[in-house]
Amino acid sequence: xxxxxLSTISTRAPEDLxxxxxxxxxxxxxxxxxxxxxxxxxxxxxxxxxxLQGMDASGKDGALRNVFGDCAPYGLRAVxxxxxxxxxxxxxxxxxxxxxxxxxxxxxxFNRSHYEDVLIQRVHGWITEEQVDRRIASxxxxxxxxxxxxxxxxLKFYLHLxxxxxxxxxxxxxxxxxxxxKHSDADWREREHWDEYRAAYEDVIARSEVPWHIIPVDxxxxxxxxxxxxxxxxxxxxxxxxxxxxxxxxxxx
Amino acid sequence: xxxxxLSTISTRAPEDLxxxxxxxxxxxxxxxxxxxxxxxxxxxxxxxxxxLQGMDASGKDGALRNVFGDCAPYGLRAVxxxxxxxxxxxxxxxxxxxxxxxxxxxxxxFNRSHYEDVLIQRVHGWITEEQVDRRIASxxxxxxxxxxxxxxxxLKFYLHLxxxxxxxxxxxxxxxxxxxxKHSDADWREREHWDEYRAAYEDVIARSEVPWHIIPVDxxxxxxxxxxxxxxxxxxxxxxxxxxxxxxxxxxx
Numbered sequence: 323x324x325x326x327x328l329s330t331i332s333t334r335a336p337e338d339l340x341x342x343x344x345x346x347x348x349x350x351x352x353x354x355x356x357x358x359x360x361x362x363x364x365x366x367x368x369x370x371x372x373x374l375q376g377m378d379a380s381g382k383d384g385a386l387r388n389v390f391g392d393c394a395p396y397g398l399r400a401v402x403x404x405x406x407x408x409x410x411x412x413x414x415x416x417x418x419x420x421x422x423x424x425x426x427x428x429x430x431x432f433n434r435s436h437y438e439d440v441l442i443q444r445v446h447g448w449i450t451e452e453q454v455d456r457r458i459a460s461x462x463x464x465x466x467x468x469x470x471x472x473x474x475x476x477l478k479f480y481l482h483l484x485x486x487x488x489x490x491x492x493x494x495x496x497x498x499x500x501x502x503x504k505h506s507d508a509d510w511r512e513r514e515h516w517d518e519y520r521a522a523y524e525d526v527i528a529r530s531e532v533p534w535h536i537i538p539v540d541x542x543x544x545x546x547x548x549x550x551x552x553x554x555x556x557x558x559x560x561x562x563x564x565x566x567x568x569x570x571x572x573x574x575x
Numbered sequence: 576x577x578x579x580x581l582s583t584i585s586t587r588a589p590e591d592l593x594x595x596x597x598x599x600x601x602x603x604x605x606x607x608x609x610x611x612x613x614x615x616x617x618x619x620x621x622x623x624x625x626x627l628q629g630m631d632a633s634g635k636d637g638a639l640r641n642v643f644g645d646c647a648p649y650g651l652r653a654v655x656x657x658x659x660x661x662x663x664x665x666x667x668x669x670x671x672x673x674x675x676x677x678x679x680x681x682x683x684x685f686n687r688s689h690y691e692d693v694l695i696q697r698v699h700g701w702i703t704e705e706q707v708d709r710r711i712a713s714x715x716x717x718x719x720x721x722x723x724x725x726x727x728x729x730l731k732f733y734l735h736l737x738x739x740x741x742x743x744x745x746x747x748x749x750x751x752x753x754x755x756x757k758h759s760d761a762d763w764r765e766r767e768h769w770d771e772y773r774a775a776y777e778d779v780i781a782r783s784e785v786p787w788h789i790i791p792v793d794x795x796x797x798x799x800x801x802x803x804x805x806x807x808x809x810x811x812x813x814x815x816x817x818x819x820x821x822x823x824x825x826x827x828x
Contacts, residue, residue, distance in 0.1 A: 366665075412619075412678035414724035420673040425665035456723050463716035470709050471667035 325528050328520050331536055333484040335544035344547040348388070351550035356392035358557040359429055363397035365562045366427035369474040372553070373432045375441075376481030377519060378509040379491035381539050382433050385481065388546040389553055390431060397427055403434045415439040415457060416464055423468055436461055440526055445518045462531045469532070477556055478534045479549060480527060485516055487540040578781050581773055584789055586737040588797035597800040601641070604803035609645035611810040612682055616650035618815045619680035622727040625806070626685045628694075629734030630772060631762040632744035634792050635686050638734065641799040642806055643684060650680055656687040668692040668710060669717055676721055689714055693779055698771045715784045722785070730809055731787045732802060733780060738769055740793040 335344075362368060372390075374382045386400055401422045410418045416436055424430035440457050443449045449457075468474040483491075492513070495505040512519075527534045535552050539545040588597075615621060625643075627635045639653055654675045663671045669689055677683040693710050696702045702710075721727040736744075745766070748758040765772075780787045788805050792798040 369665075409678065412622075412680070412725075413676065414720050414727075416720060416724075417673060417676065420670060423666065423670065425662065427665070453723075456719075460716060460720045460724070463713060463720075466709075467667050467669060467713045467716075470706075471669075471713070472665075474667075 326524050326536075328482065328524055328536070331482060331538070333482050333487065333538045333540040335538065335541050335547075339544070339547075341543055345543055348543070348546045348550050351554045352389065352392045352546075355389070355550060355554050355557060356394065358554070358560075358562065359390075359393040359398065361562045361564060362429060362557070362560075363394075363427050365565055367473060368560050368562070369424035369426050369468070369472050370429040370557070371424050371432065371468065371474055371476045372429070373435045373437070373476070373478040374481065375435060375437050375479070375523075376539065377483050377488055377516075378512060379488050379495070379504075380481035380483040381491075381542055381545055382481060384542055385479070385545060385549055386431055386433060388542075389549045390429075393429070398429050398431075399424075400431045400433060403432065403436075403438060416460060420464070423472075424474065426472065436464070437526060441519065441522050442512075444522050445515050458526065458529050462529075465530075465532045475556060475560065476532045477553060478530070478532060479552075480523060480534050480536050481539045481545065482536050483539050485513075488513065579777050579789075581735065581777055581789070584735060584791070586735050586740065586791045586793040588791065588794050588800075592797070592800075594794075594796055598796055601796070601799045601803050604807045605642065605645045605799075608642070608803060608807050608810060609647065611807070611813075611815065612643075612646040612651065614815045614817060615682060615810070615813075616647075616680050618818055620726060621813050621815070622677035622679050622721070622725050623682040623810070624677050624685065624721065624727055624729045625682070626688045626690070626729070626731040627734065628688060628690050628732070628776075629792065630736050630741060630769075631759075631765060632741050632748070632757075633734035633736040634744075634795055634798055635734060637795055638732070638792075638798060638802055639684055639686060641795075642802045643682075646682070651682050651684075652677075653684045653686055656685065656689075656691060669713060673717070676725075677727065679725060689717070690779060694772065694775050695765075697775050698768050711779065711782050715782075718783075718785045728809060728813065729785045730806060731783070731785060732805075733776060733787050733789050734792045734798065735789050736792050738766075741766065 335341075362370060374385055376382055390398065390400075399422075403419070406418065419432075419436045422430065422432070439449075440454050440461070444451075444454050465476055468476065492505075492509055495501040527536070535548075537545050537548050588594075615623060627638055629635060643651065643653075652675075656672070659671065672685075672689040675683065675685070692702075693707050693714070697704075697707050718729055721729065745758075745762055748754040780789070788802075790798050790801050
């Protein structure tokens with residue numbers, strides 16, 4: 323287990339990176355991602371699970387749009403995990419999550435995820451530290467199951483935002499009519515717990531067996547540039563092939 | 576891990592047990608089980624998962640009827656796991672199982688279960704031994720999750736049948752019109768693998784962290800007698816209470 327200290331990791335792009343060139347490369351990669359996604363659906367040998375986590379206003383929705391927006395809707399699903407329903411509360415925390423995992427030939431993006439159950443619940447003291455330990459062990463076992471038993475590629479992203487940039491993003495939601503729908507007083511209250519959330523993220527990232535990618539997101543174009551790079555490389559690593567021609571196919575019984 | 580040798584365990588009732596007296600006690604217990612089940616539903620603090628496994632014709636359906644038949648249908652579900660569908664095959668082996676686990680205030684009986692994925696698939700060599708090891712580790716982690724994160728009581732029964740009694744039971748399905756619907760040629764073919772199934776069961780029972788109850792089932796009345804005893808004691812062990820009176824209750828928001 324490698325401890326990490328998020329405060330030592332920049333939330334911004336390197337100074338010498340050219341934004342126009344980065345955006346050009348992002349568009350190319352996004353288009354290539356959509357091609358490989360078509361192949362994923364056709365080949366039906368792999369499942370792909372993308373997990374997006376980050377503080378409020380860290381740009382999870384935008385990541386979804388910009389990294390996966392070129393993919394065709396068939397074989398692609400985005401799942402938002404909100405406050406659990408009463409039925410979900412009556413089950414273990416992975417119950418609602420396991421239902422939504424990708425089938426072979428499918429890419430699923432979790433906008434928030436099972437990690438909330440060791441983040442918000444921990445920060446507010448709704449669960450004990452013993453429960454946190456058990457849940458982290460369960461999460462590791464769960465992700466391992468998806469990997470070995472369903473050939474699932476798991477890509478986890480922590481969208482790394484600065485406290486100052488969060489204030490700006492949250493203010494925009496108050497000021498801009500097209501962003502009003504995203505405003506929630508609760509986000510401002512949760513902001514009071516910034517340091518506790520950061521500590522909880524650092525711990526969870528360190529104890530996860532499937533590694534996290536930490537993405538500086540204060541500039542959204544840099545987020546898109548990095549994420550498209552990671553997703554594209556991972557999909558290329560699957561070495562997918564277009565299936566051979568099959569003739570005389572009949573319905574399976 | 577304690578190895579077991581099923582061939583040394585009798586499949587029959589002790590000679591000195593009086594059948595009439597046993598059946599009287601079974602009826603009493605079954606009625607008491609239904610009372611505790613009502614309390615389980617009312618209290619909504621525990622979930623109960625019963626797993627029934629055994630060779631073909633070992634009496635899983637009959638166990639369901641005779642042990643849980645007095646319980647009210649609300650808060651009770653029996654789930655049959657048959658050959659996986661195409662959609663189920665496109666996910667990890669626990670995906671279809673996790674969906675069906677009991678909520679708090681519910682008792683669910685699995686007629687066959689996730690254990691088939693380390694039994695029939697292993698006997699026929701459809702999975703490697705490495706896959707078996709990983710699946711058993713996943714099963715142990717999964718059952719632990721249900722226990723600690725949703726207060727689930729797990730009761731696992733291996734219905735222990737003799738090879739001779741299986742022949743009789745299978746023959747009855749050919750001879751008796753009311754049992755024709757249960758007949759399947761496949762059962763006679765699977766019977767050829769008797770020793771391999773027994774070895775697979777012995778291994779799985781030994782490596783399961785949540786213990787199994789081994790129930791001699793050649794005489795069905797003895798199966799009912801033993802199972803009602805175990806289920807009743809386990810439910811009593813939950814020390815459930817009827818909830819206090821709540822007045823002025825409003826709909827939760």
